[in-house]
Amino acid sequence: MSPNRQALLLSSSNCHGYSMLEFAKQEICSLLQSINVTNLIFIPYAQMDYDKYTAKMKEVIEPWGFKVTGLHTYPDPVDAIDSSNAIFIGGGNTFLLLKTLYDNNLVKLINTKVNSGNLVYIGSSAGTNVATKSIHTTNDMPIIFPPTFEAIGIVPFNINPHYIDVLESATHKGETRDQRIAEYMEMSHAKPVLGLREGSILHIEGNKLTLKGIAGAVLFKAHEKKIEYPVGSDVSFLIFS
């Protein structure tokens, strides 16, 4: 693991009271500026309309001073990632995203480049799920069958993005988010789950993990009560999950 590796895992792109990605603007800009990124490759695989999704991201991020190019516009995605120094994987459907990353032989490549400090990783929502050990704690519907739930594995634990601990409605009998996560924690293969509230960002710098953004996170571990971590918390201990 290179001490130079850098990643920002966002709970979501949208957050109540902010325009798209606004809550994360400062973190994204200072990270990209620190390594002199001029061209950010956007991976739109979590949605179906790559052009439309990329256009939306360009509209938000290019005014910040970085050129945004959709990975689908390059002749070969592996070559494109190989010669790039920063990627942004957007949200949508986690199953569709993971399957498409595997279909394009990008999972191992991204892991290796990020962990060796040669590729900055920014992910949001589904793009955050696929950065972790596995997609076991996505909120998305399993709309397409991926070859495995194992993912890029930049961190050895799981993340639940868009974490929220309220009921869908007082009279609805579906499971709450905490009940869903508890079902996972009963599995023998379960890892700790970091629930990122909307507006929360996990910053990874080498083996240092810090909570940034404007909202905190909640940690679930097997046989333990959940623990709240406010913005600014050092959660580097999770590297040893």
Next chain:
Amino acid sequence: MSPNRQALLLSSSNCHGYSMLEFAKQEICSLLQSINVTNLIFIPYAQMDYDKYTAKMKEVIEPWGFKVTGLHTYPDPVDAIDSSNAIFIGGGNTFLLLKTLYDNNLVKLINTKVNSGNLVYIGSSAGTNVATKSIHTTNDMPIIFPPTFEAIGIVPFNINPHYIDVLESATHKGETRDQRIAEYMEMSHAKPVLGLREGSILHIEGNKLTLKGIAGAVLFKAHEKKIEYPVGSDVSFLIFS
């Protein structure tokens, strides 16, 4: 397909204002009585504690006049299903349930016995998801990796149990249920999705499909607006999905 096949697919076991399974009591009792069922095999695979889950079901269903036996208490699950005439598959986690059904070689067997009219199928929530074409529209977290998302396939379309069309909260930016289903409808392999509101039951009798219970359903088809179907609706056309 035998004209004698019979199944009841419940949206959930719990429904606001009713005790467990109470809203479905009349349908379950008259179906089981009509074929003189004395012993109902309960499949508790969607949860981890089989004994506890089976005990809970016994407590509800045995007072109605049927003996309930957990499938896990038989020496061989295939033999047990082979010599049984009625099963109830309970809810919990759909991925765990489907994987365990495959691990025990029960998927094909249940399909064949139900469709030939030799096994009554009652399912609730996850037990309803696995009765359909595939589990693509479960609400559950993918806590364990099944060999496929294809399921028992008693019906050739998908069901979304616990269907609800309200937001988790007014300020939360996660997807609504309708948005999640819309993501599935964009897939080339997508089938129509019948959203069963809590308290809704799909009754299958040969190729006749009728909505029963105390709440209706909502049908999603690709490139079409969703359509509401009240209790009592004949939805047999879905057999040709």
